[in-house]
Amino acid sequence: MIKLYTGLGSGNSYKAELLLHLLAVSYTPVPVSIPKGEHLDPAFLRLTPFGQIPVLVDGDAVFTDSQAILCYLARAYGGAMANRWLPIEPGQIAAVMRWLSFAANEIQNGPTMARAAKLLRWAVDYDRAVASSYRSLRLMDRHLAGRDWLATGAASIADIACYPYLLLASEGGIDTTPFSAVTAWMRRLESLPGFWPMPRIPNLPPVPLVPYERLAD
Numbered sequence: 583m584i585k586l587y588t589g590l591g592s593g594n595s596y597k598a599e600l601l602l603h604l605l606a607v608s609y610t611p612v613p614v615s616i617p618k619g620e621h622l623d624p625a626f627l628r629l630t631p632f633g634q635i636p637v638l639v640d641g642d643a644v645f646t647d648s649q650a651i652l653c654y655l656a657r658a659y660g661g662a663m664a665n666r667w668l669p670i671e672p673g674q675i676a677a678v679m680r681w682l683s684f685a686a687n688e689i690q691n692g693p694t695m696a697r698a699a700k701l702l703r704w705a706v707d708y709d710r711a712v713a714s715s716y717r718s719l720r721l722m723d724r725h726l727a728g729r730d731w732l733a734t735g736a737a738s739i740a741d742i743a744c745y746p747y748l749l750l751a752s753e754g755g756i757d758t759t760p761f762s763a764v765t766a767w768m769r770r771l772e773s774l775p776g777f778w779p780m781p782r783i784p785n786l787p788p789v790p791l792v793p794y795e796r797l798a799d
């Protein structure tokens with residue numbers, strides 16, 4: 583039986599949950615509240631010294647990091663679709679890895695940090711996170727013009743890794759609407775069979791969107 587330590591509003595956890603749903607793999611969610619500091623409980627830290635969600639437990643095996651969990655799930659539970667979710671052909675695996683890194687670096691330091699500044703009052707450089715978000719969105723928009731998916735000719739874990747924090751971007755004041763290829767790609771991903779929408783934190787105060795035009799080159 584698979585257990586997933588997850589939390590409401592955690593885009594990284596949602597990556598894992600979304601793929602579990604797309605693969606129709608049943609699992610037990612174990613809620614961990616970051617605002618309540620449950621990720622610092624000794625029992626949780628024994629499971630993962632990183633003190634972060636998501637954590638996937640499959641039998642005796644424990645996996646941390648959303649990108650790593652996507653790789654594991656795609657190969658372990660992808661069945662006939664495993665090579666589509668995470669190809670093994672050298673050029674294709676490099677293309678997928680390119681966007682997993684983009685999710686862990688550019689997206690994490692852009693829209694994820696802008697949202698953390700607004701939602702969690704983290705002391706991050708908000709202007710820098712906003713500028714970095716729009717730079718990344720512009721890059722993705724150009725990349726997605728004329729193609730359906732980020733890394734290969736089909737939906738892969740690259741798309742799943744990059745999607746959640748763009749979905750949540752407005753909670754950090756980032757406006758995705760000027761990026762039509764990105765928003766079309768998001769709607770495409772949401773049309774995949776088995777797609778499971780992210781449960782959202784209710785009643786969040788609205789965050790004013792920073793106009794993209796102000797920062798455009």
Ligand SMILES: N[C@@H](CCC(=O)N[C@@H](CS)C(=O)NCC(=O)O)C(=O)O
Pocket residue numbers: 591592593594595616621633634635636646647648649686
């Ligand atoms: N590289 C990790 C980052 C995970 C992460 O930052 N998780 C957040 C919740 S979305 C967390 O647990 N934050 C608590 C902390 O870092 O102290 C991943 O992709 O899973």
